[in-house]
Amino acid sequence: MNKTLQTNLDNLWSEDRALQNQAFFYILKATDKPVDWAYEAWDDLVENLSHTDNHNRAIAAQVLCNLAKSDPKNRMQKDFKALLNITKDERFVTARHCMQALWKVGAAGKKQQKLLVDGLAGRFRECRTEKNCTLIRYDIIQSLRNVYDAVKDEKVKAKALELIETETDLKYRKKYATLWRNK
Secondary structure, eight states, X not given: OOHXXXXXXXXXXXXXXXXXXXXHHHXXXXXXXXXXXXXXXXXXXXXXXXXXXXXXXXXXXXXXXXXXXXXXXXXXXXXXXXXHHHTTOSSHHHHHHHHHHTXXXXXXXXHHHHHHHHHHHHHHHHGGGSTTHHHHHHHHHHHHHHHHHHHOOHHHHHHHHHHHHTOOOHHHHHHHHGGGSOO
């Protein structure tokens, strides 16, 4: 790992927000493609999923999602539950940042796809009583659409449409369905 990369990984946890944000964008760009250093950062990222600072939790979740494509040892199988828990974060913005990045896990391979689809289906059902239920559900359906667009697996589409049909409020059922109109 080169010095610039290591510095940026270290700066992900900086208390200087400008430095932290600069490092975050650098690492997101670096992880757009598979990388060979994923496991050098992995444990720190997982540890920061439970950090007291919600910025650290959001950063850790988004970077881990980006690293799913760089996980030949399938560590995501073990750590996915911790990621899914961030979608229930006490800070809704943190939960949302994670939810909107989570689809990248499902695009990383068949095992990850199953993990994601099952996890999101469970989350869709359980969020019924949460304050932002309709927004959470919209993000879930959007995540499934993103995975479908990336991998073109009809099972993902079928699961999304099945979940949409369980929505009892016709207004929201129609809103979720708009995500599946042909693009």
